[in-house]
Amino acid sequence: MWAPQLHKGLSPLQLCRIMRPDDANIMGNVHGGIILKMIEEAGCIVSTRHCNTQDGDRCLALLVRVEKTEFLSPVFIGEVVHISAEITYTSKHSLEVQVIVMAENILTGGKKLANKAALWYVPCSLQNVNKIIEVPSIQYVNAEQKEEGRKRYEAQKTERMETKARIEEVLPPLPNLEPHTVGFSQSSLIHLVGPLDCTLHDYVHGGVTMKLMDEVAGIVAARHCNTNIVTASVDAINFHRKIKKGCVVTVTGRLTFVSNRSMEIEVLVDAASLVEKEIKKYRAVSAFFTFISLDKDNKPLPVPPLKIEGEEEQRRFEEGNARYLQAKAKRVADKDRQ
Template identity: 55%
Template sequence: MMTENEDECDVQICRLMKPDDANIAGNVHGGTILKMIEEAGIIASTRHCNNPAHMNDEYEPSVSALVRVETTDFLQPMFIGEVAELRGKVTYSAPHSVEVQVMVTAENLLKGTKRLTNFATLWYVPMSADEKGKVLPAPPLKCPSKDVEEAGRARYEAQKAERRRIGLGGRPSLLIKSNDFYDDDGSSETLTVSHSRSSLIHLVGPSDCNTYGYASGGVTMKLMDEVAGCVAARHCRTNIVTASMDATNFHKTVRLGSICHLTGRATFTSNRSLEIEVMVDTEYLLAGSDVRERAVHAFFTYVSLGPDGRTQPIPQLKVQTEGEKIRYEEGKLRYEQRKSKRAANKQSKPSTS
């Protein structure tokens, strides 16, 4: 069900969580929540970019394409039988991109209570509805105050700087090297990187795509979470749940008929969390070659739950090769950065009222 808020560009989506939405432990699959978040984001951003008030000689009909997801924390698990409510709102508009913030709550219909489960920030670019691949200018957003506008501009500049820092420049050409993921010694010893590494191959079909023949970002994130979940389950051999997904850049659009090669590997363990790196490489069948390109790259964090539903210690990862040791230290740095961000954000959690 979808209803409009006071602002006609905002979106509210409600859906009852059913058994088909569950992971093997019975909770709602983290990938399902990510998919719903992206659906709310694409509706809000596309509404903004196609608002009749903006339709003039400068702006033309467009469809939004996901280019970046900021760090997404899974604050609490969601359960089957609860109602997921997502509220998406356009919070900033840059010259060629739009920021959307999505808040997710879980409603227990029997108790009449609501819990905040997720809060995510996504960035979209408007793509021409008539000319595939053409990026359009984004209509401006009227902010309620100068302070709100300045805060939005600061977030925009920060994410742009981060993309440049990792060498993306927004539009990378990333051809895949055969050894850029498989550089370990092939050991199958328990708790090693190679022991839990998992992969998935998915043919992008019509049900995965928007009306313009490109796979939705939500579908891709759901597949990524499934691969990461396999890695976590193999490593921990317990009930595992998604705790967070780091800032993620979508390097390349994935076309209908593409083969997605998804691979996940463990990179770092703290006492109670496991970091997993996921790569998505695409191969377009109708291109006449077997060249693969990197579409998405992300880091997921998982926690292990005991029989009482509380987090429990994670088996420590055994790193063996030089590459694994380097990635472990990089993962440790990301872990410390996540801890710092969570501490800074604790005072500014959005209200569910």
């Protein structure tokens, strides 16, 4: 995915923390949202630190996008998570941060690769959150690596614009629906954004939002298959608009596609201000989470088929199937290269 020493003069940021019981589900598997929150914290620190190495306005880096990330190995209570975050590309107003997550069993000394992620940040002035600061450039080993970074930048920029154009309203599910339908498992979580959720700008941390999204997706997956479930991967997470302190966020998850061994869940975050009535409800974040079902030995279980009702659910199912096949083909290609 990425190599150390991609550029000169910057050392990766290193964070670590032991996983506690409140980080995990009842089976001892650490929630994917906890890992995502830690990844975002590391990305925010390394990005903010880099952008404040120059003269001028002090700034704070805000998360705008997380590329597709795979949960490669489950993490358990008592393991120590080591996070390494490094800036791998800078444009005029944004930074790419690549993160590697390792899990260590401190009893045996064994280590395993748990996650890889790529995140994009923009630095915003502390005096005016709507003012984006120019990013200090980094030095690359060679022109080829800089060009590869530029291509990643252009690709994510295009995909973010396309996602904004596809925003749609989420309808509440009908009550007492048949099991294994979309409406039966669709779930929502309502959260008031308080001071502990926020950055120095009084806007919610991206990691807090991702944790809530993972929780809702997990509820949807558990309702569908009624077993132990874990996060397998997350498609690109797009942060369309900032969420301010005092907003009420509604996080909604619904099944879009089910294969024999996995469930794709669309998660949408809508926000509305409690105090500023002129700010109407708006779409803030969107993403697709993939979950798998596990038995007591953490082995994958078959997933009940999804019962499709109506043209819209059929359209979303076919789009999910296309994403599933594309991801499967990429995994095969990556395995062949290795």
